[in-house]
Amino acid sequence: MKLEIIRVESAFDDLSFGNIGAYEKVVGRASAEVDPTHPLNAGIINIGKAPTNAAGRVEYWLDFYLLKPADLRRGNRRIFYDVVNRGNKLALNNLNDAPRVNDPSTAADAGNGFLMRQGYSVLWSGWQGDVAEGDNLLRAHLPIAAEHDASIVATSRDEFIFEHTRSPVTVSLSYPANTLDQTAAMLTVRQREQDPRTLLSPEHWHFKSNTRIEINRPGEFDAGAIYEFIYPARDPIVMGLGFAAVRDLVAFMRHDSANADGRPNPLTLDGRPAIDYVFAYGASQSGRFLRDFIWQGFNQDLHGRRVFDGLIATVAGSRKTFVNFAFAQPGRFSRQHEDRLFPHDQFPFSYATTTDPVGGKTDGILARCEASNTCPKIMQTEASTDFWEGRASLLVTDGKGIEIPVPDNVRLYLFASIQHGGGSVAANFPFNQYQPNPAEYGAVHRALAVALDEWVSRGVLPPASRFPRVSEGTLISPAPQSYGFPPIPGVKYPGLVNELSEMDYSVQPPKSIPGHNYLILVPKIDEDGNEVPGIRIPEIAVPRGTHTGWNLRRRGFAEGELVLLGSYFPFAATKEERLASGDLRPSLEERYPTEDDYVTQIARAAEELRNMRLILSEDVERIVNAAAALIKAR
Incomplete structure (x- = not known):
């Protein structure tokens, strides 16, 4: 594992988080290689068909982004690894109630500061090999599998739901088409998943390139219709390598003092790893x-x-x-x-x-x-x-x-x-x-x-x-x-x-196996x-x-x-409104005779959750204040 540090800068406008102090961000790229013959890599689909270097290893790189206490001695010696969603960071939004941004920099981007006040080193990295560049998305560059230096070709399937009625519309394919011959591909449309497919003739679509098609949509299907394109595709990405990329980066950050060229792990103290738990x-x-x-x-x-x-x-x-x-x-x-x-x-x-x-x-x-x-x-x-x-x-x-x-x-x-x-x-x-x-x-x-x-x-x-x-x-x-x-x-x-x-995935489109249904409750x-x-x-x-x-x-x-x-x-606000509309559910005035009664019940419910360790004390106050503000606003 080799880390290239691209930038190190203060985070959150130098905001201090109690005893933990200020945070800094470390942004970079990690380059690595895996042994395709190792038993723990053997389950990665097509790993044996990926290109290798002179040492017989498969190379890849990924973006990483680290928020850590500026003084690591004041941290809690823990990594909080947030798996990115299509390249996007989630944890600060979901746990800190912060804005959903991909380069958190301002004090507002820390939200309520929960993860920082706990002292975590928060780590993100790219793992998905088809994320587009831009918007500070975290990407992984994963290899393309080949067979004896020739492209691997197989039937692939894309699905498109446009949620609008514009036509014509151009869409990108998940993988390059192996041929631009329309007779080798099939475009269908159906209104709902269970409906029969309508085969669209070549007059309704054409290739604009080997990665894009243009569709002239028939007027009888609405904005939610399902378009399905089945075609011979080539050049599969070794996408499962993303799992190994996460495994190996986290293991490096936790256990190693320096990377392959001697540069220190950013989560070390005095030359030793400073992480106890991940x-x-x-x-x-x-x-x-x-x-x-x-x-x-x-x-x-x-x-x-x-x-x-x-x-x-x-x-x-x-x-x-x-x-x-x-x-x-x-x-x-x-x-x-x-x-x-x-x-x-x-x-x-x-x-x-x-x-x-x-x-x-x-x-x-x-x-x-x-x-x-x-x-x-x-x-x-x-x-x-x-x-x-x-x-x-x-x-x-x-x-x-x-x-x-x-x-x-x-x-x-x-x-x-x-x-x-x-x-x-x-x-x-x-x-x-x-x-x-x-x-x-x-x-x-x-x-x-x-x-x-x-x-x-x-x-x-x-x-x-x-x-x-x-x-x-x-x-x-x-x-x-x-x-x-x-x-x-x-x-x-x-x-x-x-x-x-x-399902039977040996055919395209896949088919349900009759009688093999699961009960959903x-x-x-x-x-x-x-x-x-x-x-x-x-x-x-x-x-x-x-x-x-x-x-x-x-x-x-x-x-x-x-x-x-x-x-x-x-x-309904009142019993009169409820009866007039035919709503059988008791109205607000029937449930909460006074404004104080509603806020009191909210406070009681919040306290019960705190006693069960299902919310924190700091959130009890937030919840009660929000309820009071809601009543006041009405």
Whole structure:
């Protein structure tokens, strides 16, 4: 591993974080090589077909970005590794309530300073080999596989949903086409995933280059229609090398004093490594990356040591990633309407090793790290949306709905009635029918990060799992006739989930294997439509409306299909308004006779969570003040 330091500068306008002091940023590029014959690299798809140097090693480079205490002696001797999401940094936004920026520099970019006040050295690095340059995105340059110095060619598949009706439209392909002969490729369109495909004639599309096609869209399909392009592609990136890149960079930062040319590791003191523990955090794509990283055995470094001591994977659902494949597309992930057929969401789903009643295989996310004694302590946190879209019930049930165990080194937490990514992501989806769910879960994440550290470093058990279970009657069918969603004027409960079956990927497009379907369940709700199990933040425990994990696409955008959002249906202000509209849910005045009553109940709910170590004391005050400000603003 060789580190090229590009810049070192003060961070956050020299803001001081209590006893930790100021922070500095170290930005650079790491160059490395791997032995393709090493047993711990053998599972990387096409690693044996990557070009090698004179020593027989496969070379790559990646960007890295480090925020560390300016005086490392004042830090907590821990790395907090935030897995980038399509090259973007997430942890400061999700844990510090900071703006979502990729070059945090100002005092405002530190948000509430949580990670800095704890003393972490926060590390990011590129791992995804198809991230474009720009916007301070962190990239990895990974090799292209070849066969006897000739391009590898195979059938590849792209899917496009435009969310507009402009035509013609030009789209980029995931891999270069091997030929510009239109007869070798196929473009189809369908309105919904389950609909028959309509084959589009060559008059509807043409190659603009071997990496782009232009589509003249037929008028009978709306903005949410699914366009599917199947074509002979060439030059697959050895994308699975991204897992090894994370493994080896983190191991270097933790254990090595200097890199290959003698330059010091930026996380050393007096010539010695200054790190005792390493934690990982990943949200959405990044959380799926961590599940896949563990499953594929990358938490064991090349010296047999554990890479991550503890990790938090959030809103990942039961999925893994489309990374360690020949023609990988890491940005894809299955939802009810989008990307359903890409190969990243098959068994195993749970951390426990089980036998799949659908496909007959035996496996578990922890199987490899258990064999090498390198498993981390794990917290997986899920939003409600990830039961509907991410099939999170498969973390605790087999494919037929039978309950399965949760290993002792794993905790599972549901953020009850909160949408994927929290309320701040709503601006990314302008085609939803209903008002998005505004609830946020950052306060709980901060408390869990503290609990994870105490679990790893001191052996203090964290809060028990708070997750719906079949045995407790809190994990149920989403079927409209049994789910029990309350009648709300103007609202249609869909009963839709992202269905799953075992797939046959030997054909394109892939096909479901008949009869090999998995049962998907969702959390139980109360009479208001808010979820019962899990961690109910004060905003949910003392509600001003119904918060759901599902939302629907509006007319013109594949109407009625799910969108990756929740919904919010406010209660009527008064009993009179409620009765006039036909809303059966008690109004705000019926629930909270006085303004003080609402704030008092919020404070009580916050205190209960603090007593369970599910929020921090500092966040109790924030939550109560926010509730008081809400009432005052009305």
